[in-house]
Amino acid sequence: YDLWIWHVLFGLLVSLxxxxxxxxxxxxxxxxxxxxxxxxxxVNGHKYKIGYYLLDEIYPKWATFVTTIPLPQGxxxxxxxxxxxxxxxxxxxxxxxxxx
Numbered sequence: 001y002d003l004w005i006w007h008v009l010f011g012l013l014v015s016l017x018x019x020x021x022x023x024x025x026x027x028x029x030x031x032x033x034x035x036x037x038x039x040x041x042x043v044n045g046h047k048y049k050i051g052y053y054l055l056d057e058i059y060p061k062w063a064t065f066v067t068t069i070p071l072p073q074g075x076x077x078x079x080x081x082x083x084x085x086x087x088x089x090x091x092x093x094x095x096x097x098x099x100x
Contacts, residue, residue, distance in 0.1 A: 005094055022059065031064055054087050 030036045039051035052066050072081040
């Protein structure tokens, strides 16, 4: 399979956990300071102005962070959780490739 990585943050110690990397990332600093690049799109007639990131539950509750639904009820929520988990596994695979 081809593997495309759109953003990488180099130069941090390996011992840093995800939250510490988040604190040092210029991408998330710009989001925090409301200086992030425009990312406008429409879904089901609703216009959004910021991008979003699929994450685990350990991250802060920012509008731009989307976590999975722990116990999805109903078909739509189950489908969302399945897709989110699939993408999260792709990210884990990318980290595995970068560590080699």
